[in-house]
Amino acid sequence: MDSVIELDGLEVRFGQRVILKKLKAALTGRSVGLLGPNGAGKSTLINTLLGFHKPSAGTARILGRDVRTQAREIRSLVGYMPENDAYIASMTGVHMVRMMAELSGLPREHAIERAHEAFFYVGLGEVRYRNIGTYSLGMKQAAKLAQAIAHGPKVLFLDEPTNGLDPPARTRMIQLIQEIRDRGDLHILLSSHLLHDVEDCCDQVLILKDGNVAAFCNLEEERRANRRFLELETRGGNNGDFLAAVVKLGCETAPGVQGRIKLVMPEGLEVRQLYEVAAGQNVQIRRLNHKRDSLEDIFLKAMENPDGRL
Amino acid sequence: MAVYKKTYRPYEGELTPSWSRFLVIPRYAFEELHGKRFLTIFFLASFIYPLICALIIYVQHNASALSLLGVQQQGARGLISINVTFFMSLLGWQSMLALFMASFIGPGLVSPDLSNNALSLYLARPFSRVEYVIGKMSVLAILMSLMTWIPGLLCFGLEGYLEGWQWMRDNARLASGVFFGSWVWIFILALLALALSAWVKWKPAAGGLMFGVFFVGSAFGAVINAVQRTRWGNLFNIGHLIGVVWVQLFEGPNQTTNGAVFFRAAQDEVLPLWTCWMALLAVALICLYMLARKIRGAEVVR
Numbered sequence: 001m002d003s004v005i006e007l008d009g010l011e012v013r014f015g016q017r018v019i020l021k022k023l024k025a026a027l028t029g030r031s032v033g034l035l036g037p038n039g040a041g042k043s044t045l046i047n048t049l050l051g052f053h054k055p056s057a058g059t060a061r062i063l064g065r066d067v068r069t070q071a072r073e074i075r076s077l078v079g080y081m082p083e084n085d086a087y088i089a090s091m092t093g094v095h096m097v098r099m100m101a102e103l104s105g106l107p108r109e110h111a112i113e114r115a116h117e118a119f120f121y122v123g124l125g126e127v128r129y130r131n132i133g134t135y136s137l138g139m140k141q142a143a144k145l146a147q148a149i150a151h152g153p154k155v156l157f158l159d160e161p162t163n164g165l166d167p168p169a170r171t172r173m174i175q176l177i178q179e180i181r182d183r184g185d186l187h188i189l190l191s192s193h194l195l196h197d198v199e200d201c202c203d204q205v206l207i208l209k210d211g212n213v214a215a216f217c218n219l220e221e222e223r224r225a226n227r228r229f230l231e232l233e234t235r236g237g238n239n240g241d242f243l244a245a246v247v248k249l250g251c252e253t254a255p256g257v258q259g260r261i262k263l264v265m266p267e268g269l270e271v272r273q274l275y276e277v278a279a280g281q282n283v284q285i286r287r288l289n290h291k292r293d294s295l296e297d298i299f300l301k302a303m304e305n306p307d308g309r310l
Numbered sequence: 311m312a313v314y315k316k317t318y319r320p321y322e323g324e325l326t327p328s329w330s331r332f333l334v335i336p337r338y339a340f341e342e343l344h345g346k347r348f349l350t351i352f353f354l355a356s357f358i359y360p361l362i363c364a365l366i367i368y369v370q371h372n373a374s375a376l377s378l379l380g381v382q383q384q385g386a387r388g389l390i391s392i393n394v395t396f397f398m399s400l401l402g403w404q405s406m407l408a409l410f411m412a413s414f415i416g417p418g419l420v421s422p423d424l425s426n427n428a429l430s431l432y433l434a435r436p437f438s439r440v441e442y443v444i445g446k447m448s449v450l451a452i453l454m455s456l457m458t459w460i461p462g463l464l465c466f467g468l469e470g471y472l473e474g475w476q477w478m479r480d481n482a483r484l485a486s487g488v489f490f491g492s493w494v495w496i497f498i499l500a501l502l503a504l505a506l507s508a509w510v511k512w513k514p515a516a517g518g519l520m521f522g523v524f525f526v527g528s529a530f531g532a533v534i535n536a537v538q539r540t541r542w543g544n545l546f547n548i549g550h551l552i553g554v555v556w557v558q559l560f561e562g563p564n565q566t567t568n569g570a571v572f573f574r575a576a577q578d579e580v581l582p583l584w585t586c587w588m589a590l591l592a593v594a595l596i597c598l599y600m601l602a603r604k605i606r607g608a609e610v611v612r
Contacts, residue, residue: 014610043608050434052607072328072436080434086427090342102334104435105325114321121318147431152321157434185320 002064003028004155004187005049007213009058012041012048019044021211022058027189029204029218031181034191035299036208042191043083045208046157049189050080062155076105079153081144083160083191089133094119096132097147104151111150118146122176138169145176156180158190162197170197177201199295207302215302219295230271230288234259237283245277259286331437335445336452339419343449349414353453356407360461363400364468366390371472392469394560395567397484400462401556402570405495408454409524415453416503417516419446424604425511433607443504443601450500459492487560494559495552498590501597508604524548541579545589550575554586 003026012020020041034042047053049060051071060067065074088096098115102108119128122142127135132143141161148156161177162170178201181188192198198205199219207215234242243253243261250266265271271288278285343349369375370387381389390396423429432442466485470478478485503520510516527546534543544550553573557565568574575581581589 047608050607052430052433053610072438075434076325076436078434080430082427082430082434084427084430086431088428088431089422089426091338095338099334099338100431100435102326103331103432103437105328105331106321107324107326110321110323117317117319144431149318151435152319154320180318183318185318 004063005189006061008060010055010060011057012044012053013056019211023213025206025213025216027204027206030184031188031190031202033198033202033205034189035198035205037193040208041211042208043159046159046191050075050078077154079148079151079156081148081158081161083163085140086144087132087140089131091132092129093124093132093143094128097150100147101150106151114150118150122146123172137164138166141165141173153186155187155189158188160192162194174200195295195299205295207299209303215298217298228265230263230265230290232261232285233287234261235284235286237281242278242281242283245281246274249273249277328436332441332445336449339449343415356457357461359403360400360465363465367392367465367469367472394484397462397488398556398560398567398570400465401458401488401491402572404458404461406572408457409499411453411457412450412499412503413517413520416450416520417507417513419449420504420507421511421513421516424508429605430607439605442605446504447500450503451496454496454499458496459489462488462492483562484560491556491559494555498548498593501594505597505600508601535579541581544575544579544581549573551586551589554580554583558583
């Protein structure tokens with residue numbers, strides 16, 4: 001699959017400080033999460049992809065365009081929702097989004113139409129003629145999303161989109177991102193330090209730590225693998241016979257103490273068949289858990305590595 | 311698509327040419343300025359002097375109007391001559407009003423974008439820092455053009471129309487002086503206004519600083535001149551620098567005046583022309599450097 005974003009030995013320095021250290025990755029997902037603790041280099045990476053910072057070595061490509069030589073072209077393909085408050089206080093919401101769409105190259109009449117659409121889409125239709133300076137934090141976040149999508153980008157950069165939102169507003173923002181993702185018209189790069197946001201919205205995740213790629217994984221594959229990994233707690237019967245029977249079904253097993261068993265089921269085997277074998281051996285399955293190697297586990301493992309390098 | 315459908319859709323339509331996108335900024339800025347009553351009144355009032363000049367030119371060539379006033383035509387010409395002083399005074403007055411206009415409007419152009427982090431929104435688009443600065447400068451340039459060289463050239467055209475083609479040819483240097491002299495002033499004012507606006511985020515302070523650069527600078531220069539018994543203190547006086555350049559542009563080497571109203575210097579204090587050009591160039595470069603440091607999509611903390 002062609003890379004949406006390709007990092008090719010990307011290094012960024014601010015003076016003597018190296019912020020991004022020769023990053024290498026090919027991000028192919030429809031929606032990619034960019035995770036990392038504060039100061040890991042997430043925002044710097046997004047700013048570099050937008051051409052705000054010049055790479056000191058290596059390069060990056062977005063949809064095949066090089067950030068060193070085709071920054072303007074890249075910016076015409078990208079929509080950007082910055083992390084901080086960013087607005088023109090003296091303008092009404094729809095006025096600002098319309099201007100931003102025009103700066104992206106939309107003719108005036110299209111910009112007007114799409115600015116209104118974007119405002120309705122993010123749920124601010126009723127307040128679109130109010131000055132942005134009077135908006136609440138949640139409304140400002142939604143307005144930032146509106147200006148990022150009004151011109152119909154191919155790639156959407158969302159930098160901490162749920163920052164400062166209360167739970168209902170956060171849920172609404174996550175739903176919007178999921179809707180945009182599921183339409184399949186554009187790719188999303190979502191930077192966040194909130195694992196749940198990334199888990200809810202992304203199918204790939206790039207974890208940064210101290211400017212290095214600490215982990216890069218496909219969440220979809222992880223989820224699929226996790227579905228085959230079970231932890232059982234059994235009582236009664238002969239546990240040894242039960243283990244031998246499930247091995248015959250093709251499972252890999254690891255017995256624990258007090259009737260606990262960890263097992264990986266082969267493709268095609270159903271959990272129902274385990275219950276049938278257990279019943280045949282007169283064994284009760286008291287507890288059955290799908291192992292959940294959550295994003296949190298992946299993140300914590302990545303953080304354990306002292307220099308954050310893979 | 312109707313707005314009630316409330317859905318995201320990609321844009322597949324045509325795009326405007328990228329060279330024209332900087333014009334979006336002045337268009338929106340003028341919409342905003344239009345709503346400010348004081349600025350609108352000030353702007354309209356700035357046309358009073360050019361209208362009086364046009365009236366003088368017209369009356370001077372209208373025998374019936376002069377006879378109504380009881381003035382001989384030759385007498386009227388002796389009273390107010392339409393010459394280099396006339397046009398330099400027109401430019402001087404209008405340029406001073408342009409300074410006020412730049413001080414009122416300039417600080418509001420960049421500082422709100424910086425204090426509200428809006429630059430990242432502008433520059434995350436196919437829109438460069440240079441285009442941003444040109445777009446913001448063009449707001450001031452258009453307004454100040456309407457106040458300076460456009461009325462100046464219209465008055466020149468009126469005089470030429472009434473006097474004849476020969477007068478226009480003989481005095482073509484006046485027209486070029488009005489045009490280029492205005493642009494030097496507009497360029498310096500616009501750059502200063504934007505640079506100060508970029509560094510001083512509080513609008514009233516930036517406006518005050520704009521006056522400070524001109525009036526405090528000129529006072530500082532005068533103090534240096536007095537204490538050191540020199541004329542080089544005038545390097546801090548932008549009005550003086552502009553005045554010297556204007557005299558050159560209007561009259562060339564055969565100078566008969568010592569500058570326009572508000573922009574005059576005592577004959578023994580006039581700096582060499584090249585130093586004035588160099589000083590103005592230095593002001594412009596400093597302003598551009600200040601803008602380059604501040605106009606960025608993301609601030610770099612080293």
